[in-house]
Amino acid sequence: MQHVLFIGLVWPEPASSAAGTRIMQLIDVFQTRGYTVTFACAASKSAYSYPLDTLGIREQAIALNDSRFDDWIKAFQPDIVVFDRFMVEEQYGWRVREQCPNALTLLDTEDLHFLRTARQIAERKQIEVDYNQEITKREIASILRCDLSLLISKAEIALLTSIFHISPKLLFYLPFLEEEISQKKIAKWKSYEERRDFIFIGNFLHEPNWHTVQILRKEVWPRLRKHIPNASLHIYGAYASEKVFQLHQPSERFFIKDRANDARETMQQYRVLLAPIRFGAGAKGKFIDAMQAGTPSVTTSIGAESMSENGLWNGFVTDALDDFATKAQMLYEDKALWAMSQQSGIQINNEQYNKRLFIDGFLESIQYMKDELQTHRKENFIGEILKTQQHNSLKYMSLWIEEKNKKESI
Numbered sequence: 001m002q003h004v005l006f007i008g009l010v011w012p013e014p015a016s017s018a019a020g021t022r023i024m025q026l027i028d029v030f031q032t033r034g035y036t037v038t039f040a041c042a043a044s045k046s047a048y049s050y051p052l053d054t055l056g057i058r059e060q061a062i063a064l065n066d067s068r069f070d071d072w073i074k075a076f077q078p079d080i081v082v083f084d085r086f087m088v089e090e091q092y093g094w095r096v097r098e099q100c101p102n103a104l105t106l107l108d109t110e111d112l113h114f115l116r117t118a119r120q121i122a123e124r125k126q127i128e129v130d131y132n133q134e135i136t137k138r139e140i141a142s143i144l145r146c147d148l149s150l151l152i153s154k155a156e157i158a159l160l161t162s163i164f165h166i167s168p169k170l171l172f173y174l175p176f177l178e179e180e181i182s183q184k185k186i187a188k189w190k191s192y193e194e195r196r197d198f199i200f201i202g203n204f205l206h207e208p209n210w211h212t213v214q215i216l217r218k219e220v221w222p223r224l225r226k227h228i229p230n231a232s233l234h235i236y237g238a239y240a241s242e243k244v245f246q247l248h249q250p251s252e253r254f255f256i257k258d259r260a261n262d263a264r265e266t267m268q269q270y271r272v273l274l275a276p277i278r279f280g281a282g283a284k285g286k287f288i289d290a291m292q293a294g295t296p297s298v299t300t301s302i303g304a305e306s307m308s309e310n311g312l313w314n315g316f317v318t319d320a321l322d323d324f325a326t327k328a329q330m331l332y333e334d335k336a337l338w339a340m341s342q343q344s345g346i347q348i349n350n351e352q353y354n355k356r357l358f359i360d361g362f363l364e365s366i367q368y369m370k371d372e373l374q375t376h377r378k379e380n381f382i383g384e385i386l387k388t389q390q391h392n393s394l395k396y397m398s399l400w401i402e403e404k405n406k407k408e409s410i
Contacts, residue, residue, distance in 0.1 A: 004030045005078035005103075007062075007092050008041040009085050011049035015261065016238035017203040018176075018285020019110050022152070023084060024050065025177045026108060027057065029359055030080075038078070042091075048238070064091055065401040074099040080366065082106045086113065086142035093145055094395040097387060104370050107146040111282025112156045114139045119279035119302070120207060131163070140164055143171075144383040147369060147376060150174045152283045153306035170380060174362055176288050177355035181346045189294040190268050192335050198224075198328070199270035199295070201236040201263055201286050204244055208280035209237060215276045215321075217247050221254055223325035228332060233274065236260040264293045272315070272332050273297035276324055283307050290314060291349040296341035298328045307348065314345030 006027065013020040027037055039052050040060040052059050062069050073096060081096050081103050083089040089107055096103060114136035122129045143149045143166060151157050152175050160166040200216060202209030213235055221233050232253040237244070240258055248256040260266035263286075267273065273290045277300050287307060290297050296315035304317045316327035331338055369376055377384060 002035050002079040003076070004035045004037050004080045004082065005073070005076065006037065006039045006082045007084060007088050007096075008039060008043070009088050010043045011041050011045050012039075012052070013046065013048045013238070014050055015263070016048050016259065017206070018288075020050070021285055022108070022110060022176065025355075026082065026150075027052075027055075029177065029355075029362065031055070031057075033359075033363055035080075038076070065398045065405065067402060070095050070099050076100075078103055079370070080104045080106060082108055083142075083146065084108055085110055086139045089142045089146060090138065091398065093142070094387075094398075102373065104148070104366060104373060105146045106366070107142060107149040109139075109143070109149055109151055109156070109282075111152060111280070112139065112159070113281070115156065115159065115281040116208065116279065119281070120211075123211075123279045140166070141386050144380065145386050146170070146383075147373065147380075148172055148366065152176065153281070155306040156281065167380065169376070170383070172362065172365060174358060175283060176285065176353050177358060178288060178292065178349055178353040180350050180354045180356070181292065186294065186346070192271070192338055195269060195271040195295075197231055197270050198233045198272050198274050198332070199236065199267060200233070200274050201260060201267065201289070202275075204237045204240045206280075208277055210244065211279070212275060212277050213237075213244065213247065215278065216274060217249075217254060219321050220274060220276055220325055220328070221252070223322065224328055225253065227325075227329050231332065234270070236263075236266060263289045267293035267295045270295055271338070272328060273299075274324075274328055275299040275303050276321070277303035281305075287314065288349070288353060291345035294342050294345070296331050296338055296345065298324060298331060300324075307352070309348075309352070312344050312348060313341075314348060315341040 008023065012023045014024045030037055038058040038060055040062045042062050042064050069092065077100055083093065086107060093105065096105065114131065114133060117135050118129050118131050118133055149170060150172050154173060157171050157173055160171060161168055200213060202212065204210055216233065232255060234255045234257050236257045236259065238259040240256065245256050247254065267289050273286065273295050275286060275297060280302055283306055284303060287297060291314050298316045300319050301317055304313055308317060315331050318324050318327055331341060
């Protein structure tokens, strides 16, 4: 029996974010194929952390800059190690490679953090996107050090291969892994007449979501309310701060509702999802939730990036705010257009995110890579350079911090 170790940035919270859902989907892939799974994390658990032990997953608390991790993983010797985002690989990658040199290392990027950051800076300064940032160098170095990186967006793979000349052998497209939307499921959806109002949903620890809510409040909703005065806009999201709640304006039918206990069940109550996203990266979980709930949406080209193919979308894609409000009104008031958009969402989900299309190919690829691991690593010469001591500043910084902490505790 093969063992998979996930090292998490945080304990998974699938009810709070798409990142939490993504990790749980990956865990499920390995478990359903007979792998045993251990999840290790240095963060504290929250009230919303998923009870992994109920799924037969071993939970392991670890610490940053602590050599006890080395002893533990040396005894454990997992076959595969999955790093949850590049920051985790920076902290633990060198330890894993020293103690478990034959373990296959996978980096789950979630989305490219450097792309999101570069777009955020460009939006704030109103300049062209500039990838020449420190975070870019860090994340790409992490990709090169790992045996394989999982990407959720085809656009991000194209960026890495064309702009940064990353070998396609180091990258694997693995999108959200969803159940097919069947006729049985569709029959349970609420009808157009049973739904009302607009919705936005997104974790507020994620800066693009906060920025999007501000656009909705200041730009989109004032335009839309003029034409649909009896409709409301409800904003849902985990970890909303006081600045978010300050936008709550019942008199203007703009409501901050805090987190949704079940995103898809909540989404199904509403007629249209609004998401004028100006920056970000990766595929957006909120649109998958919308498609799974039969809720059409209006978003931007950034929002639909890599999810819309051949112009097909679960509603409309537009970057002009006036047009955004117009399209939202059309989708809200035209039942036939709404139903057609819903069907497009079903098609996108079933053709692009049906997990049965991806799981076998993914598992076969990593097994082949494990069998040919030394050859694979020799072909990634730049990655081998980045693992050597003279380039491993992260390792020595971590060791220095550990020694410093020991002296302070005496």
